[in-house]
Amino acid sequence: MIKIKDLSVYYKWQNQDITALENLNIDIESGEIYTFIGPSGCGKSTLLYVLSGINKEYGGEVSIDGRAIDPKTQRIGLILQNYGLVPWKTVYQNAMLGLKIKKDRYGLDDYSSYIFEQLGINDLLKRYPKELSGGQQQRVAIARAFVMRPDLLLMDEPFSALDAITREEIQELFLNIWKEHKVTTVFITHSVDEALYLGSKIVVLSSAPGRVLENIENPCFMMEDLRSKDEYHLMASHLRERLSAPQNAHHLDRPTK
Amino acid sequence: MSNMFSREKTRGALLGGLILMAAWYLLAIGMDRPIIPNPIDVFVQIGVIFPDRMAIHVAYSLMRIVEGVAISFLIGVPLGFLMGYFEKWDRILAPLMYFAYPIPKIALLPVIMVLFGLGETSKIVMIVLIIVFQIIITARDAVRDIPAQTFYSLQSLGAGRMQIFTEIIAPAALPEVLTATRLALGTAISILFFTETFGTQYGMGFFIMDAWLRVNYLDMYAGILVLSFIGFCLFVSIDYAERKICSWR
Numbered sequence: 001m002i003k004i005k006d007l008s009v010y011y012k013w014q015n016q017d018i019t020a021l022e023n024l025n026i027d028i029e030s031g032e033i034y035t036f037i038g039p040s041g042c043g044k045s046t047l048l049y050v051l052s053g054i055n056k057e058y059g060g061e062v063s064i065d066g067r068a069i070d071p072k073t074q075r076i077g078l079i080l081q082n083y084g085l086v087p088w089k090t091v092y093q094n095a096m097l098g099l100k101i102k103k104d105r106y107g108l109d110d111y112s113s114y115i116f117e118q119l120g121i122n123d124l125l126k127r128y129p130k131e132l133s134g135g136q137q138q139r140v141a142i143a144r145a146f147v148m149r150p151d152l153l154l155m156d157e158p159f160s161a162l163d164a165i166t167r168e169e170i171q172e173l174f175l176n177i178w179k180e181h182k183v184t185t186v187f188i189t190h191s192v193d194e195a196l197y198l199g200s201k202i203v204v205l206s207s208a209p210g211r212v213l214e215n216i217e218n219p220c221f222m223m224e225d226l227r228s229k230d231e232y233h234l235m236a237s238h239l240r241e242r243l244s245a246p247q248n249a250h251h252l253d254r255p256t257k
Numbered sequence: 258m259s260n261m262f263s264r265e266k267t268r269g270a271l272l273g274g275l276i277l278m279a280a281w282y283l284l285a286i287g288m289d290r291p292i293i294p295n296p297i298d299v300f301v302q303i304g305v306i307f308p309d310r311m312a313i314h315v316a317y318s319l320m321r322i323v324e325g326v327a328i329s330f331l332i333g334v335p336l337g338f339l340m341g342y343f344e345k346w347d348r349i350l351a352p353l354m355y356f357a358y359p360i361p362k363i364a365l366l367p368v369i370m371v372l373f374g375l376g377e378t379s380k381i382v383m384i385v386l387i388i389v390f391q392i393i394i395t396a397r398d399a400v401r402d403i404p405a406q407t408f409y410s411l412q413s414l415g416a417g418r419m420q421i422f423t424e425i426i427a428p429a430a431l432p433e434v435l436t437a438t439r440l441a442l443g444t445a446i447s448i449l450f451f452t453e454t455f456g457t458q459y460g461m462g463f464f465i466m467d468a469w470l471r472v473n474y475l476d477m478y479a480g481i482l483v484l485s486f487i488g489f490c491l492f493v494s495i496d497y498a499e500r501k502i503c504s505w506r
Contacts, residue, residue, distance in 0.1 A: 049409070052409070052412070052413035053412065053413060053415070054409050054412050054413060070415070071412065071413050071414060071415035072415035072417075073415070074415075076413050076414070076415075077413075078409065078410055078413035078414075080406050080409065080410065082404070082406050084406050084407065084409065084410035086407060086410075086424070086425065086428075087505055088428045088429070088503070088505040089505075090505075097410075097411075097414070097424070098414050100424075101411065101414040101415060101416045101420055101424070102414065102415065128505045130505070130506075148414075154413070
């Protein structure tokens with residue numbers, strides 16, 4: 001379980017002190033997908049950088065299974081919007097990078113080839129990232145995260161740069177592979193639809209500085225033919241309402257930057 | 258496909274060389290003066306003098322260039338990486354770099370000669386002075402241009418400084434550094450030529466000036482041709498290394 005208590009993050013930008021997150025409290029239970037949704041600039045990504053050990057300057061307490069965050073001992077898979085692949089490594093080398101950094105033994109064993117097959121990148125292993133489409137690159141990034149058997153998966157709007165059709169395809173692919181491993185996942189999104197489709201829990205954040213407005217058990221999670229169900233539309237309009245409360249107006253569902 | 262590509266390149270180089278030789282030949286015939294000898298005679302002369310009289314000079318010049326480039330690499334790459342990675346280093350060193358970079362290094366030659374003598378050291382110091390700034394600045398900029406996200410992925414995996422260096426910084430910056438070296442090499446060779454005209458009895462600079470003083474134009478042209486061939490070979494080999502290392506581009 002991830003415990004976040006009174007998390008506050010400040011940073012300087014053009015000589016101004018900016019509060020990205022203020023007194024954010026939440027317990028993230030293991031084996032669930034938490035989709036975090038909130039207006040742009042509410043500090044969603046900042047939260048992810050804290051959880052992944054990139055941002056070490058924060059106030060409050062954050063622990064994973066009772067221990068402080070330390071990417072050296074914990075296995076954290078981070079999947080970013082721009083995929084975070086290394087251009088001078090082949091698909092195979094990129095996918096194995098996590099294991100290499102962790103100094104694990106690695107090779108094309110049953111497990112990794114199974115993951116590659118599920119993600120449909122078996123034929124791409126010798127290619128370089130620039131020879132791949134956006135969707136293919138994102139599959140490689142997902143493979144890299146899953147191959148290292150992470151304790152925690154952090155995803156920062158990973159599918160928002162993909163076209164609509166590819167996005168739905170990869171969302172489904174992700175859910176399929178997730179079902180088998182049930183990795184605790186923190187998924188940042190600014191799309192209501194994505195939050196409902198992928199999250200077993202949905203956390204609504206306020207506009208900057210981000211605080212938790214609501215932590216909802218998602219009734220639509222893993223529902224067949226979700227988008228035609230009443231629950232989906234009810235939840236969607238509820239979320240949109242929460243997000244368009246006066247303090248959050250004008251931000252939602254605009255592309256970030 | 259790459260094979261075909263390189264074959265076409267070779268054919269292009271040969272054709273270019275032939276055109277140059279033809280122009281030279283016509284000029285030599287037209288002028289009919291000893292200062293512009295016939296290229297065929299020059300090539301024959303290379304064949305005659307290379308084993309006994311010229312090879313040693315080639316070896317000396319090559320050694321100086323290789324040493325100069327190697328030392329520039331050893332100083333420039335780590336310094337550039339430090340400046341690119343740690344802003345503090347850059348704040349202190351960048352103004353110095355910008356100040357020193359545009360100085361025509363040949364202007365420093367008298368100082369270098371007094372400090373390091375007339376021998377080998379001052380010649381190599383000159384080469385280093387010319388190449389090193391270009392390498393430092395290129396290495397720094399290359400490190401700076403690495404997107405933050407590339408670092409994030411590795412940091413979240415728990416990579417240490419050394420791993421970030423070997424997995425990201427070095428491979429990202431090396432191609433740029435090689436390009437800078439290749440560009441600096443031309444200047445380095447012409448300065449080397451100049452410094453070899455004194456304080457030594459070996460090197461292509463000495464050989465060419467000596468031939469000139471002896472009014473042996475065949476030797477002189479043979480020297481010039483071989484010197485430019487050395488430059489050509491160095492250029493091509495860095496180009497080759499670059500393409501080998503950066504096949505991902």
